[in-house]
Amino acid sequence: MNEAPPLKLEAVACIRGGRLLFEGLDLVLGPGDAAIVTGANGVGKSSLIRLAAGLLRPAAGKVERNGGAGLADEAAALDPRQTLGRALAFWARIDGTDAAPGMAAMGVTHLAQVPVHMLSTGQRKRATLARVAASRARLWLLDEPSNGLDADGEERLAAAMAAHRAQGGAILAASHMALDLDGAATLGLA
Numbered sequence: 001m002n003e004a005p006p007l008k009l010e011a012v013a014c015i016r017g018g019r020l021l022f023e024g025l026d027l028v029l030g031p032g033d034a035a036i037v038t039g040a041n042g043v044g045k046s047s048l049i050r051l052a053a054g055l056l057r058p059a060a061g062k063v064e065r066n067g068g069a070g071l072a073d074e075a076a077a078l079d080p081r082q083t084l085g086r087a088l089a090f091w092a093r094i095d096g097t098d099a100a101p102g103m104a105a106m107g108v109t110h111l112a113q114v115p116v117h118m119l120s121t122g123q124r125k126r127a128t129l130a131r132v133a134a135s136r137a138r139l140w141l142l143d144e145p146s147n148g149l150d151a152d153g154e155e156r157l158a159a160a161m162a163a164h165r166a167q168g169g170a171i172l173a174a175s176h177m178a179l180d181l182d183g184a185a186t187l188g189l190a
């Protein structure tokens, strides 16, 4: 098993729209670790997730990932014109994996023939999580992962996250709702 931490943030600062959101942020997520980012609307939770993904550059400090990252946020990155099966297969090909286990884990196998643009909010959220679950990324970056999920979806998300951690994966999740993540650290932004 690769023992390098999936994520390491050192003295990270984030400025957006000319405003300092946070600075001096240190975080190490080792194999099996999880942290939940909490805080009020606009405090910078999504920005931190995007920083960790490498989509935003830190104003100061260092972001290090080992073993790839899978991002699930509001921008689902699934082609709306394709069927869900094809849209997920596209990413699975790029990731060198199979989409089927992720679809089964999130309970969307029966939606394979449905065009992405026709999916409900919760179905789209499940599909986004299915993509991350199917990837081989050691680091899962989840922005409000339980938004829109029903009770079954939440259970599936919890099971998928537990399985990922049991395999040495790590999770950084931003959420204003409680998440079923045993022993997760809380990172409160203010």
Ligand SMILES: Nc1ncnc2c1ncn2[C@@H]1O[C@H](COP(=O)(O)OP(=O)(O)OP(=O)(O)O)[C@@H](O)[C@H]1O
Binding pocket: 016, 017, 021, 039, 040, 041, 042, 043, 044, 045, 046, 047, 048, 176
């Ligand atoms: N593209 C952008 N350009 C400039 N400022 C931005 C941009 N995106 C977000 N911001 C600002 O950065 C701040 C933090 O936004 P962010 O989305 O990270 O907050 P959040 O904690 O995730 O909020 P919420 O709980 O509402 O999802 C906000 O003040 C927002 O207006």
